[in-house]
Amino acid sequence: MRLALEVITSFKNPKVQRLRSLISQRSYRDETGQFVIEGVRLVEEAFRRHFLPQSVYFSENLSARGIQLVDRLRQTGVEAFEVSGDILNRLSDTETSQGILAVLPQELISLTGVAEPVLIIDQVRDPGNLGTILRSAAAAAAGAVLLAPGSVYPFMPKVVRAGMGAHFHLPICQTSWDGIEDYCKRQAQPPLQVLLADAGSGLPIWQADLTRPLALVIGGEAGGAGKEARALSDAAIHIPMPGNFESLNAGVAASLLLYEVLRQRSA
Numbered sequence: 001m002r003l004a005l006e007v008i009t010s011f012k013n014p015k016v017q018r019l020r021s022l023i024s025q026r027s028y029r030d031e032t033g034q035f036v037i038e039g040v041r042l043v044e045e046a047f048r049r050h051f052l053p054q055s056v057y058f059s060e061n062l063s064a065r066g067i068q069l070v071d072r073l074r075q076t077g078v079e080a081f082e083v084s085g086d087i088l089n090r091l092s093d094t095e096t097s098q099g100i101l102a103v104l105p106q107e108l109i110s111l112t113g114v115a116e117p118v119l120i121i122d123q124v125r126d127p128g129n130l131g132t133i134l135r136s137a138a139a140a141a142a143g144a145v146l147l148a149p150g151s152v153y154p155f156m157p158k159v160v161r162a163g164m165g166a167h168f169h170l171p172i173c174q175t176s177w178d179g180i181e182d183y184c185k186r187q188a189q190p191p192l193q194v195l196l197a198d199a200g201s202g203l204p205i206w207q208a209d210l211t212r213p214l215a216l217v218i219g220g221e222a223g224g225a226g227k228e229a230r231a232l233s234d235a236a237i238h239i240p241m242p243g244n245f246e247s248l249n250a251g252v253a254a255s256l257l258l259y260e261v262l263r264q265r266s267a
Contacts, residue, residue, distance in 0.1 A: 002144040006082070007060075007082045008081055008082065008083040008084065008087065009083060009084045009087070010084075011085055011087055011090060015057075015081060016083065016087055016091070018245050019036065019091055019101065019103070020091055020166050022034055022035065022036050022103065022149060022159055023036050023091060023093060023157055026153055026156065029106065029155055031049075033105055033107065033108050034103050034104065034105055034106060035103075035104060035160065036101055036102070036103055036104075036157060036160075037053075037101070037102050037104060038064065038092060038093060038097075038098055038100070038158055038160075038161065039098040039100065040062075040066040040069060040098065040099070040100055041160075041164075041165070042057075042102075042160070042164075043056065043066075043069060043073075043081070043100055043102045044069055045168055045244065046088050046104060046165075046168050047069065047072070047073065047104065048117055049165075049168040049169070050107055051103050051104060051168055052073070052076055052077075052078055053073065053078050053102035053103055054078070054079070054103045054104065054105065055078065055079040055080070055081065055085050055102070055103045055104070056070055056073055056078055056079070056080045056081070056100065056101070056102045056103075056167060057080075057081050057082075057088065057100070057101045058080065058081075058082055058083070058088075058099055058100045058101075059082065059083055059084060059085040059087070059088040059099050059100075060082070060084070060085055061085050061097075061099050062099035062100055063099065066099055066100050069100075070100070078203055081224055082092060085097065085099075090100065092258075093157035093158065093161065093234065094161070094199065096116065104115045106155050106167060107165060108171075108172075109168075109170060109171040109172075109229035110171060110214060111144055111171045111173055111183065111187075112123055114143040114144045114170075114171055115141075115143035116142075116143045116188065116192060116214060116215070117142055117143060117210075117213075117214050117215065117216055117258070117261050118142065118143050118144045118145070118146060118183075118184065118188070118192060118212045118214075118215040118216070119137050119142055119144070119145045119146070119215070119216055119218060119258075120146050120148060120180055120194070120215050120216065120217045120229065120256060121133065121145060121146065121147045121148065121151050121183075121218055121230075122148045122150070122151065122217060122218065122219050122225045122228075122229040123148070123150040123151055123219060123220030123222075123223065123224075123225070123226055124147075124151050124165055124218065124219075124220050124221065124250050125150075125151065125152050125154060125220060125221065126152065126221055126250075127152050127156060127158035127159045127162060128158065128162045129152075129162070129221060129249065129250045129251045130147075130151065130152050130154065130159050130162070130163075131158070131159045131160070131161065131162020131166075131251075131253075132162060132251030132254075132255070133145070133218065133250065133251050133254045133255075134154070134159070134162075134163040134166035134167065134170075134172065134253075134256055135162070135163050135164050135165075135166045136251065136255040136258055137166065137170055137254070137258060138163075138165070138166035138169035138170050139260070140159040140255075140258035140262055141164065142170060142174070142258060143170070143171075143261075144170055144171040144173065144201035145170060145171070145172045145173070145174050146171070146173050146174075146175060146179075146183065146215075147173065147174040147175070147178060148175075148176075148177060148226075148228065148229065149177070149262060150170075150220070150226070151174070151189065151220075153174070154167075154172050154174060155167075158167055169266050177232065180232065181232055184215050184232070188213070190213050191213070191231045192213050192214055192215040193212055193213065193214045193215070193234050193235070194226055194232050194234050195208065195210075195214055195215070195217065195233065195234065195235055195236070195237050196212070196213045196217040196219075196229060196230060196233035196235070196236045196237070197216060197217060197218055197219065197225075197226065197236075197237060197238065197239070197254075197257055198219070198225065198236040198237070199224070199238055199239075199241075199247045199248075200236045200238055201235075201236040202235055202236030202238055203235075203237050203238070204237070204238060204239075205237050205238065205240075205256070205257060205260045205262075206260060208235075208237045208263045209264075210260060210261045210265070213262050214261075216231075216254075216257050216258075216261075217229045217233055218250055218253060218254045218257075220250065220251070221249070223251055224247075237257075239253060239256055241255070
């Protein structure tokens with residue numbers, strides 16, 4: 001069933017230009033405090049987790065499932081705009097538009113009173129890697145993800161797409177090292193032990209005690225963790241690699257660490 005709405009057909013329409021800026025410009029996302037998600041599955045996940053979009057845009061090629069979703073969103077008061085398929089294809093961050101975009105506020109979940117373990121991400125610059133880390137963190141029920149300066153922006157479209165809905169499951173905060181230290185050592189109760197994942201350094205992960213309240217530091221793909229991360233860390237741990245390989249992908253390393261935490265705490 002097609003929703004009876006006036007169709008936006010001009011790429012110069014102010015609403016379309018605003019969407020374009022939200023997708024392509026970090027400065028505009030920061031200024032407005034908003035970001036864009038794309039695809040029926042992500043919009044459904046936001047709705048399922050009770051995060052209502054501030055507005056939704058869809059095209060005539062949207063599936064019946066998507067049309068039903070838009071209708072449900074409209075019933076809750078969300079503004080819906082139909083745009084031509086050509087416009088949505090030009091706006092889409094993917095090769096072919098999935099027929100629906102939604103605008104949400106960036107601050108979805110507060111850090112106040114969150115559980116642990118906490119992930120600290122330092123200088124991870126690949127959007128796909130960060131999206132994978134967020135997805136694993138959500139799946140393993142991590143308490144929060146704190147991003148240090150120099151890491152990729154967590155609300156850019158490629159990170160959101162790779163995260164597959166993780167943004168709706170845990171607090172994600174980009175902050176300074178002072179902010180990270182303040183949260184781990186003073187705000188969190190009890191204070192968190194900070195363990196740095198460092199290839200070949202410290203205890204192997206299955207010999208380290210990961211049952212205590214903790215924060216895990218994951219360093220970047222190129223140079224690993226920086227000096228601020230090392231200064232904040234209480235100890236180092238590593239993932240044994242008997243194949244004599246130099247290092248693991250940051251997303252893989254974070255996943256292995258989180259599931260070792262789960263294993264130890266469920267033993």
